[in-house]
Amino acid sequence: MSSIIARRRHPAAGYAAIAGGLVLAGALYGALAGGPASAAxxxxxxxxxxxxxxxxxxxxxxxxxxxxxxxxxxxxxxxxxxxxxxxxxxxxxxxxxxxxxxxxxxxxxxxxxxxxxxxxxxxxxxxxxIPDATQVNTSGADTALGEELFSASCAQCHNAGGSGGALTYGKTAPSLVASTPTQIYEAMMTGPEAMPVFGDGTVTPDEKRAIIAYITQTRTEANPGGFSLGRTGTVTEGIVVWLGGLGFLVLIAMWLTARRKDAVVGPGHHAESGDH
Amino acid sequence: MSDDAVKIPGALSGVGGWLDDRFHGARGVRVLMKKVFPDHWSFMLGEIALWSFVILLLTGTYLSLFFVPSTTDIVYHGSYAKLNGIHMSEAYASTLRISFDIRGGLLIRQIHHWAANLFMVAIMAHMLRVFFTGAYRKPREVNWLIGIVLFTLGMLEGLFGYSLPDDQLSGAGLRIFEGVLQGIPIVGTYLAYFLFGGAFPGSAIVPRMYIIHVLLIPGLILALVSAHLFIMFHQKHTQMPMHGNTEKNVVGQPFWPYFMLKGQAWFFFIFGALVVLSTFAQINPVWLYGPYTPLAISSASQPDWYMGLLEGALRIMPAWEINFLGHTLSMSVLIPFALPLGIIFTGAALWPFFEAWATGDKAEHHINDRPRNAPVRTGIGVAAISFYGILWAEGANDVLADKLQIPLYTITWIARVAFFVVPIGAYFVTKRICLGLQRKDAELLTHGVEIGIIRQLPHGEFIEEARPLTNEENAVVASKHIAPALPAPGRLDPNGIPEPAARGPLGWARGVANRAFTETVVPDGHANGHGEHNGHAVADGEHAAITGGDSGDQHG
Missing domain, CATH: 1.10.760.10 (Cytochrome c-like domain)
Structure with a gap:
């Protein structure tokens, strides 16, 4: 305890106290808030x-x-x-x-x-x-067909990666990460909120299975090449390259150019080029 | 670091001697080796761009071994099973092959893409540094112009690279590019047809973009980078205002061994950082977007960051269209394409000449300005940043709407208003902040640094102790250099005739600009705070006054 008291005026003490408080608050929230309710x-x-x-x-x-x-x-x-x-x-x-x-x-x-x-x-x-189990069974479904249909009919709102997107006047196309196959099927049949209806005449039951297979496979497949950055595309990539890329390199540059005592004085522009 | 400290090994000196006998280069090389470069972290930003470009050349060469620049339709049967059996172009299929089947292909592709983003980030950061420190001033105006051309070329190079894989995002970007071309009055439709070899998308565009991307633009960039470096080398680098630095010297470290090794280290740091980034952070997962078809689009289709400004300008613009003598003038494309970039690039290119004209400053400058000591320049720079930033953020309006849960059109309207209001406000606020900081400097010069000791004098007065600035501090704080004000517009010469420089609307404009440029804070002369008078400043009250216009003879 005495060592903490001795260091309480350390320049980093304030930051340490705030960081500790944040961690504690986060841990308490995590413990008390509990997990999401599950219902099938x-x-x-x-x-x-x-x-x-x-x-x-x-x-x-x-x-x-x-x-x-x-x-x-x-x-x-x-x-x-x-x-x-x-x-x-x-x-x-x-x-x-x-x-x-x-x-x-x-x-x-x-x-x-x-x-x-x-x-x-x-x-x-x-x-x-409500669709029965065979209607939403994705085993053997054609994911390539699913990609073509998803790309043509779903991605313009739900995003190519299924991560959702904004619509007009505060409406959104939700992320498809949490949707069950049954819910996806029902959404196509009933067209909730701003979504159009994709009835069996437009998208056949087999095509619906293909779309569901594409969605469920896409969201569960690994991300080759590192963290997905939320699958939101170039916006997060831009943030990463500015903050992570340039930010990190500036810190290194500051280290590389840390002041040295033995600086050398060289001739200036006038002295050497002689044309002024 | 004296020359004696460097011992040259025998073998090396033998090779050197052999070369010198044939090329007589030793003297020149020695001058080169001993050339002194100043050191500051912000001088390393341009070098990030240089090394990123080298990394782009290396990784791009590797990718070109496997990429097939062709839109020939094939059916995919590669190892990414989810797309098995889909029709796609050879360009897209070969990109998938690079990503999933070529050894190290995905890593190299990601390094290439991250390096491209970093290249543009570094150029922009470097340009901002040059702008805010006034390093573009005489004699370095040409290098500033080369930099602007390099940034423009980088944007085009990036656009074509982004479009080559022929995935859904590429095609969307290309479609906008075609629309922009078509939006050019009268010749636009012809230009689009020439470039695409017919109607969009056609089969000619990918091979054409490829040769532009791997040969034409990199060649131009390489040539201009060489010119840029050569000019910098010849004119010598600017240096920061510090003790011992003058307009006639360069204080720093010699090229050999210091900067040679430091440059190498910097290259490896940047390469290492890019490899780590590319290992842990995915970029442009083309397999998720799927092959391009003109029928489809994904939400949150955004360009790479350096094109975000154009995207935002397009999204902010109302759908105006004019029919003029049978020609459609598509203002909703033409204005967003030409206006914001036109303002920024033309403005940046003209700025050094405008500043020299407005201040009448024809002198050479090798010592950088502190941003606070050039309030107009700093204000304009911050206004430009806010102008750019608003359009940039608006380019991501759908992502912002989704993630921040703000209605889409609300964001667009905020951006439309901010586009006109914020840059103007940013200019005035920044200028005032600069003058405030100058006032602080003036106080330091006249009053010294308060050291936290309050003393009571025998007659009861309290004074706060201050110490004079050290030489090092003084060199920085006293580095302000404001060119003397020009004659006020309309001023008459002894014969009652207006002076030539101040005549007419141009003379009036110059006078107005000059008054803004020469507005500054001057210390009120009586003491510089050194010596025994420390601490009396409290009783003296206000120490600095803002001057401007025709009071240039007061400048300090």
Missing amino acids: PGQSSASPANGRSLFIQSCATCHGINAQGTSQAPSLIGAGAAAVDFQMSTGRMPAKEPGAENTRKPVTFSPQQIADIAAWIQSLGGGPT
């Missing part, structure tokens, strides 16, 4: 009646008591179980607040509850259903 959509027998009562509790304020829609939110008649499963299993619904867009957040409903609500909405007016 269940395919067990669903109860539309239970779904209706859950809907009235948590959804009807905006969507109307019979899911007919209000000025706040659209009608869900004909939206289908796939839309409900996508919106609720990604945590987008129930909405946190009105805004440009509902974004992914921790899921508060159990898979069974989501399935119940989905079944009730499905019973109202049909619509796209």
Whole structure:
């Protein structure tokens, strides 16, 4: 302890105290905040009646008591179980607040509850259903076809690496890192938020599997050549080369040119060239 | 370091003697070896560009052994299985091959790309250093112009290199390049057709860009770099204001052995840093972007950083179009392409001559200015940085919108307003900061350095002890050199005729510029703080006054 007291006026003491405090705060936050909730959509027998009562509790304020829609939110008649499963299993619904867009957040409903609500909405007016396991099975899918389709139809918003991007008026195309194959399929079928619908007539079920295979393979494959820098392209590369490249080399330059005592005096421009 | 300290081994001296018998170069080489170069970390920035260029030549040669500059369509069956069976150009396929199948290929490719980015970073940092220290002044104006041409060539070279792999990002950049060419009034469509050999994208552009990229522009850069170095060598390097440095000497270390070895060490440091960076940080993962098709685009398609300014100008510009005598003038492309870079490059090229004209300073300068001692120049420089920075950031507006969760158009509108407002504000704020720092210097010169001791005199007065500046400190602080003010515009000679230099609108403009340039803080003369009068300054109150315009006879 006495050694700490002895060094408390050291020039680096202030920085050390701040760094220590930051590390402590970070560690405490990490310990207390806990990990993300995990929820997978269940395919067990669903109860539309239970779904209706859950809907009235948590959804009807905006969507109307019979899911007919209000000025706040659209009608869900004909939206289908796939839309409900996508919106609720990604945590987008129930909405946190009105805004440009509902974004992914921790899921508060159990898979069974989501399935119940989905079944009730499905019973109202049909619509796209939740894909079964074979529809989202990516084994043997053609990733090259997936690349061509993804490049042509998805990358302009979601980015070539699937890391997401900005849209207009505060809307965004989300990163695809956390999306399950089922959610990707549902998104194509239902076109949530600003996304267009890619129905089976536009993108066939096999092509959907190819796209899902491409997305899941791209996001899990290793990054040859080092850290990916967030797969956001040249912007982060530019930041790295300025701060990491030039910043580091300037430090080395300062070291290389540290003042020497034995400087030599040479002739100036006038003395040698003689033409002035 | 005297000559006696360097012992030349016998074998080496034998070879030297053999060469000297044939080429008679010993005297010249000795002068060369003993040439003195000043030392300062900021003098190493240009050298980063030089060594990056050497690394680019080395790695580029390796890549050219394997790259196929052709858009011939093939079906990919390489080791990157995810793209197995896709149609692509040979250029893209060979880039994948370099990345995944050639030994060391990916590392070399990444070193090449990082080195290209570093090359441009170093040139820009070097130019900023030269600008802010006034090192472009007479007699070094030509080298300054060569530097601007080198930066422009580097931008083009980078653009073509970025476009060669024929991935989705390359093609997007090339498409914009084609649009910019087409935007040139009247001849634009012809130029685009000539360059691309027909409609976009065609099959001619990749081989053409390749030969420009590996032969034409590197050759020009090499020639201009040689001229740049030769002129620097001949004119001698500028030096920082320090004790013992004068306009007539160069204080530093001799070329041999000091700078020769230091230059080598610097090369290896830079090469090492680039290898480490390329080992741990991925750059341009072309396999993620996929082969180029004109139908597709990825979000966050950005150019490399040095083109960000043009990208931002394009994004900030409203969609204006004029139809003039049957010709479409596409202002939404023409203005972003020509205006910002035109202002910066033309402005930078004309600046040394403008400054000499406005200040009337025709003297040679071998001692650098401290930025605070040239408030107008520093203010203009910071204004240019902010101008560049706003367009640069706007070039990444979609990434900023996504990462900072600010609506896209909000960023665009902020940038549109900032484009006009911030550079002007930056000029005035910087100029005031410079004058404030000059005021501090004036105080140091007249008052000395406060040493933290307060003394009470017998009659009760408190004074703060100060010590005079040391010679080393004084050499830096007192290095200010402001050219005397020119005659005020409209001033009459004894015959009642306006002086020739001050006549007409040009004379008036020169007078206005001159007043701005000569605005400075002068110490109020009575003492320089040395000796027994230390500490009385507190009672004297304000010590420095800002002067300008026709009061040039006061300059210190």
